[in-house]
Amino acid sequence: MSTTTQQMSVIARTEWRLITRNKTVLLSATLMPLAVAGMIAIQGVDQPDAGVGMSAMLIGLFTVLSIYLTVTITAVSRRQDLYLKRLRSGESSDVAIFGGLVIAPAVLCLGQLVVVFAILLAMGLEVPAQPWWLAVAVVGAVAMNLAAAVGTAAITPNPTAAQMSTVPFFFLVIGTLFASPFADNRFMDLTPGGALVTLARLAYEMPTPGAALSAIAGLVVWTAIGWEIAKRYFRWEPRA
Amino acid sequence: MTTTMHDLAISAQDLRCSYGDFEAVRGIDLAVRTGEVFALLGTNGAGKTTTMETLEGHRRADGGSVSLLGHDPYGERAVVRPRVGIMLQESGFAGELTVAETVRMWLALSSAPPAAKGRREATLTAALERVELADRADTRVVQLSGGQKRRLDLVLATINEPDVVFLDEPTTGLDPESRQNTWDLIAGLRRTGATIVLTTHYLEEAEQLADRIAIMHAGRIAVEGTLAELVDDRPTRISFRRPADVTGVDVDRALRTILAPRHLELDARETVHIDVDDAQQALVRLLGWAEDHRHRLEQLTVNQASLSDVFAQIAADRTLQEDFA
Structure with missing residues (x-):
């Protein structure tokens, strides 16, 4: 029997092929890390505490753009085109379909992060003393954005509406990323951006009002919220 | 012929499906035997597609039970x-993928x-050739016509040689040649022993292909049976132009007496329509009457009731019932 993993792999490779055939997506996916690296380079990577701000900002920005927005719009569009229903009319399990849809954007995002961090480290960005906290931040941000994307897709009726329905979470992430350095409050760990800032501070051994446990808990809670909304409201075909 | 549960590929008892407060399927019973072609017909909004999707397992039934190959198709x-x-x-x-x-x-x-991995390319080639899409193998799906997409749909539904095939309006948008080709494919599938459930708006499609037919209206199955069973208790219609040498009133009076028809009318084009149960007996009496009175019956036709008549009558009757409900 075709296993869920095999099915997921087939759907993911198809998604990857569709991404690479879309020249606009391919171009922006390639140019975005380069443009971000370029902008940071202009500001200078050797300023005090630059590593913390840049790491948190890059992880937050890339995951929200390349995963949250991409997966939400992809899921809603594929549903509108009845492509999800088509997949579901075959042998593929729901897990395989979900997994297959999100793997390609997740891999793309991870690739972008690797490229931009490699460029910045080569330009002199400080290497974190405890890099595993950045790895935790990346894994948590990827999981949170995937769940939030599927949750948002669940309550988004069509691709046009996705332009608006993605705004609240997008600004929540970006807003809390910017606000955290100025709001020295441990409860900021429970926000998407605040959790990433705390984990970046831990990576660079910088004092923080937050803590690892509460930051991870913050990311887990947002992941759970997204996943719960998806479980309750996700539909495989457009609303009548 | 008695049918046991073992012979059934699909069955449903008191099946109910709703969209919010609207009940689209209102308690239907269905039994599709293994290896037969079963056509589900109905007016727009009759509940055909909802029924199909519930039988397929796309939707959970809101009431009643469904069995597909002995299992709950949703669970x-x-x-x-x-x-x-x-x-x-x-x-x-x-759309950005090619057909192949x-x-x-x-x-x-x-x-x-x-x-199976080793057979995939051969399966692909044979399937595309069967539906005349082999020359479009490298064309992106977005560039296909509506009819070509329907044929690709048919490929995906049948390529795995399934035991049960659901075809929801398989020939909509196809030209006559492609439609005939699709009918041949469905007939071929049936010969392999597959059970086929199809919905269609083309009554001749059901007449051509189906072993049994169910006609849905307003969420219920109005009639179900073989084509012969559906039309057998419908009257045969005899029609002819009113002879010029007799008035409509006289024709009406005379024929009601000698034929005792189910229905008799003279339409605006001066054509007499008589619906009778025993066409042979009615014809003998009608021709006898014409002979005795030296009337010539121009444009005399005898039409056995068709699926189209059954369909139209159900739609009309049920609409009336609902109007007065």
Whole structure:
């Protein structure tokens, strides 16, 4: 029997092929890390505490753009085109379909992060003393954005509406990323951006009002919220 | 002929499906025997597609029970889907994939023997040739015509040689030649022993292909049976132009007396229509009357009731019933 993993792999490779055939997506996916690296380079990577701000900002920005927005719009569009229903009319399990849809954007995002961090480290960005906290931040941000994307897709009726329905979470992430350095409050760990800032501070051994446990808990809670909304409201075909 | 549960590929008892407060399917019973072609007909909004999707396992029934190959098609999707082929009413392809890539992906997602790795290319080629899409193998799906997409749909539904095939309006948008080709494919599938459930708006399609037919109206099954069973208790219609040498009133009076028809009318074009149960007896009496009175019956025709008549009558009767309900 075709296993869920095999099915997921087939759907993911198809998604990857569709991404690479879309020249606009391919171009922006390639140019975005380069443009971000370029902008940071202009500001200078050797300023005090630059590593913390840049790491948190890059992880937050890339995951929200390349995963949250991409997966939400992809899921809603594929549903509108009845492509999800088509997949579901075959042998593929729901897990395989979900997994297959999100793997390609997740891999793309991870690739972008690797490229931009490699460029910045080569330009002199400080290497974190405890890099595993950045790895935790990346894994948590990827999981949170995937769940939030599927949750948002669940309550988004069509691709046009996705332009608006993605705004609240997008600004929540970006807003809390910017606000955290100025709001020295441990409860900021429970926000998407605040959790990433705390984990970046831990990576660079910088004092923080937050803590690892509460930051991870913050990311887990947002992941759970997204996943719960998806479980309750996700539909495989457009609303009548 | 008695039918045991063992002979049934699909069954439903008191099946109910709703969209919010609207009950689209209102308690239907269905039994589709293994190896037969079963056509589900109905007016727009009759509940055909909702019924199909519930039988396929796309929707959970809101009431009653459904069995597909002995399993719950919704709760045991993973068990039944490898043995089922589904042609949706609307396509649902990734437009940027080519025809061949679409079929390859479908085969890769399947566990059926024709999808085995070593057989995939041969299966793909044969399937595309069967529906005359071989020359479009490298064309992106977005560039296909509506009819070509329907044919690609049919490929995906049947390529795994399923035991049960659901075809939701398989020939909508096809030209006559492609439609005939599709009918031949469905007939071929039937010869392999597959059970086929199809919905269609083309009554001749059901007449051509189906062993049994159910006609739905307003969420219920109005009639069900073989074509012969459906039309047998319908009257035969005899029609002719009113002879010039007799008035409409006289024709009406005379024929009601000698034929005792179910229905008799003289339409605006001066054509007399008589609906009778025993056409032979009625013809003998009618011709006798004409002979005795030296009337010539121009444009005399005798029409056996057709599926179209059954369909029209159900739609009309039920509409009236609902209007007065």
